[in-house]
Amino acid sequence: MDVSSSAGAALRLELPVAAERRERALVREAQRGSAAAFEQLFRSHWPRAYRAALLVVGDAAAAEDIAQESFLAAVRALDRFDRRRPFGPWLHRIVVNRSIDWARARSLRREHFSDYAEPASAEREPGTHARALAQALTELQPEQRAVIVLRYLLDYTPGEIARLLDLPRGTVNSRLRRGLDRLQEAMRA
Amino acid sequence: MKRLFDGMPADAEAEERAWAVVREAYERREPARRWRSPVRPALVLAAVAAAAVSAALSPPGRAVVNAVRRSIGIEGAQPALFRLPAAGRLLVSGEGGTWVVAADGSTRRLGAFAQASWSPHALYVVASSRNELAAVEPATGQVHWQLARRAIRFPRWGGTRTDTRIAYLTTSRLHVVAGDGTRDVDAEGLPAAARVAPVWQPATGDRHVLAYVDTRGRVTVLDPDLGNVRWVSAGYDGARALAWSPDGGTLALAARTKVVLFSAATGRARTVRVEGVRQLAFAPDGRLALVRGNGVLVLDGARVRTLFVAPSRLAGVAWSPDGRWLLSSLPAADQWVFVQTRGTRRVLAVSHIRRQFGGEPALDGWAPSA
Numbered sequence: 001m002d003v004s005s006s007a008g009a010a011l012r013l014e015l016p017v018a019a020e021r022r023e024r025a026l027v028r029e030a031q032r033g034s035a036a037a038f039e040q041l042f043r044s045h046w047p048r049a050y051r052a053a054l055l056v057v058g059d060a061a062a063a064e065d066i067a068q069e070s071f072l073a074a075v076r077a078l079d080r081f082d083r084r085r086p087f088g089p090w091l092h093r094i095v096v097n098r099s100i101d102w103a104r105a106r107s108l109r110r111e112h113f114s115d116y117a118e119p120a121s122a123e124r125e126p127g128t129h130a131r132a133l134a135q136a137l138t139e140l141q142p143e144q145r146a147v148i149v150l151r152y153l154l155d156y157t158p159g160e161i162a163r164l165l166d167l168p169r170g171t172v173n174s175r176l177r178r179g180l181d182r183l184q185e186a187m188r189a
Numbered sequence: 190m191k192r193l194f195d196g197m198p199a200d201a202e203a204e205e206r207a208w209a210v211v212r213e214a215y216e217r218r219e220p221a222r223r224w225r226s227p228v229r230p231a232l233v234l235a236a237v238a239a240a241a242v243s244a245a246l247s248p249p250g251r252a253v254v255n256a257v258r259r260s261i262g263i264e265g266a267q268p269a270l271f272r273l274p275a276a277g278r279l280l281v282s283g284e285g286g287t288w289v290v291a292a293d294g295s296t297r298r299l300g301a302f303a304q305a306s307w308s309p310h311a312l313y314v315v316a317s318s319r320n321e322l323a324a325v326e327p328a329t330g331q332v333h334w335q336l337a338r339r340a341i342r343f344p345r346w347g348g349t350r351t352d353t354r355i356a357y358l359t360t361s362r363l364h365v366v367a368g369d370g371t372r373d374v375d376a377e378g379l380p381a382a383a384r385v386a387p388v389w390q391p392a393t394g395d396r397h398v399l400a401y402v403d404t405r406g407r408v409t410v411l412d413p414d415l416g417n418v419r420w421v422s423a424g425y426d427g428a429r430a431l432a433w434s435p436d437g438g439t440l441a442l443a444a445r446t447k448v449v450l451f452s453a454a455t456g457r458a459r460t461v462r463v464e465g466v467r468q469l470a471f472a473p474d475g476r477l478a479l480v481r482g483n484g485v486l487v488l489d490g491a492r493v494r495t496l497f498v499a500p501s502r503l504a505g506v507a508w509s510p511d512g513r514w515l516l517s518s519l520p521a522a523d524q525w526v527f528v529q530t531r532g533t534r535r536v537l538a539v540s541h542i543r544r545q546f547g548g549e550p551a552l553d554g555w556a557p558s559a
C-alpha cells in the first residue's frame with residue numbers, strides 16, 4: 001500500500017470538512033461579537049470575492065465597491081445567518097449577482113465596456129496569459145462571465161451555480177459552453 | 190484556467206480600504222445577545238398551536254376565538270356584506286373561487302379560480318386556476334375561452350376596447366396572449382419574473398406597454414408586440430408590487446424599504462422612503478394608497494399621510510371607482526374594512542367574509558358598474 005498517497009487522499013477528504021468546521025466556528029464567534037473572528041472571515045474571503053467581481057465587471061473600482069458592499073450586506077445579515085450553511089457560497093452569490101447587475105446597468109447606459117483595469121498596487125504582475133484571459137472575458141456577456149468565474153475561479157459545479165443564480169442547470173451548461181467557445185476564439189485572435 | 194484566475198492580482202490597498210469600512214459597520218452593529226436553539230421555539234409554537242386548535246374546536250373555545258377576533262378587528266362591524274358603500278362591482282378570488290360583488294351586495298360565483306382581474310373596461314374577467322387561464326363573462330359566468338398552461342399566476346388584462354392583451358406568469362416565465370385567447374407567447378429571453386403581478390400601462394395609444402419585476406428586483410417596461418424593452422431599472426431589494434398611475438405617466442414599485450416612482454417615458458426614478466409596503470394602488474385621481482402592516486398610507490403629490498390604522502395586519506387594497514372609498518381586509522379578524530377617503534372620515538367594517546366567499550378572498554379590483 002502506498003502510504004503517502006493514502007494519507008494524501010485522507011487529507012484531501014478531511015481538509016474541506018475541517019475548513020467548514022473552522023468557518024462555522026468563525027461565524028459563530030463573529031455573531032457573538034468577536035471582531036477578530038470576523039476579520040478572519042473577511043481576510044479569507046476578500047481575495048476571491050474581489051477577483052470574482054473584477055472578472056465580471058472588468059473595472060477595479062467597481063469591483064472594490066461590489067466586494068465591499070457584499071461584505072457590508074454580510075454584516076447586516078450576520079445575526080440571521082444560518083450557521084449550518086457555508087458562508088462562502090452565500091457571499092459569492094451576493095458578489096456575482098451584484099456584479100451582473102452592475103455590468104448590465106453599464107451596458108444599458110450604452111457606455112463602452114472598459115478594458116480589464118489592472119490595479120495600481122497589484123501585488124504581482126499578472127502573466128501574459130492571465131492578462132489575455134481577463135481581456136477576453138470582457139468580450140463575453142455578464143451572465144456568461146459570471147458562470148465562468150463561478151466555475152473556474154470559485155470552483156462551483158454547474159449544479160451549484162444553477163442553485164446560486166436561480167437558473168436551470170441546462171442554462172448554466174449552455175452559458176459555460178458558449179462562454180468557453182467565445183473565450184477560445186478571443187484568445188486565439 | 191483556474192491557475193490563471195488565481196494568479197490575477199488582488200489589490201492589497203483595496204482590501205485594506207474595504208476592511209476599514211466593513212470593520213466600522215461590524216463594530217456599530219448590535220451583536221446577537223443569546224443563541225437559541227431553533228428547535229425549542231418551534232416545539233413551543235407547535236404546542237401552543239395544538240392547544241389553540243383543540244380549544245377553538247370546543248364551544249367555549251369558539252367563544253374565546255370570537256372574542257379574540259373582535260379585539261383584533263373593527264368594533265361594530267356588520268355581520269354580512271349587505272351592500273358596497275359606493276357604486277361599482279368588486280372582484281375577489283380565493284379558496285372559494287372567483288366572485289363578483291354588485292353594489293347591492295349580491296354576489297355571483299364565476300368559478301373555481303384562484304386569481305382574477307378585470308379587463309380594461311370591466312367587460313370581462315380573466316381568471317386562473319393552477320393550470321388554466323380563462324376569459325369569463327362577469328354577469329353570467331360564461332367562459333369565452335380557456336388556455337391550459339402549467340402553474341399560472343397573476344393574470345392581468347390590458348389594452349383598448351378593441352385590442353387587448355393578457356399577461357400572466359407560469360412559474361417564473363412571463364407570457365402574453367391576445368384578448369381572444371390566441372397567439373400565446375412566452376417572453377423567452379427576458380430575465381425570469383419575480384412573484385409580482387405584471388401590470389399594463391393604461392392605454393394611451395395603440396401600443397401595449399407592460400411592466401414586470403424580475404428575480405433581481407429590476408423593473409422592465411416593454412412593448413411585447415414588438416419585443417422592445419423600453420427601459421430596465423436598477424434592482425430593488427424585496428420588490429413586492431407594481432402599479433401604474435391612471436394617466437399611465439408613472440409606475441410605482443413597492444420595495445422592502447422604499448416606494449419608487451418611475452417616469453413611464455424615461456424610467457427615471459424618484460424614491461419615497463417608506464418601509465414595509467406590501468401592496469399599493471392608485472386612485473382614479475392619482476393618489477397612491479400604500480398598505481403596510483396595520484396601516485394604510487396615502488401618497489398625495491410629495492406628501493405621505495396615514496389614512497387608517499387597524500388593530501391587526503391589513504391585506505390587499507382596492508379603490509372604489511369614484512375614488513372616495515378604499516377597501517382593505519383584516520384576515521385575522523375575518524373582516525373587510527371600507528375607509529372613506531374624502532370628506533368626513535368614516536370606517537365601515539364587515540365580518541364573516543370567509544363564510545360568504547368560502548374562504549379568505551384576495552381583492553382583485555373594484556370596477557365601475559356595467
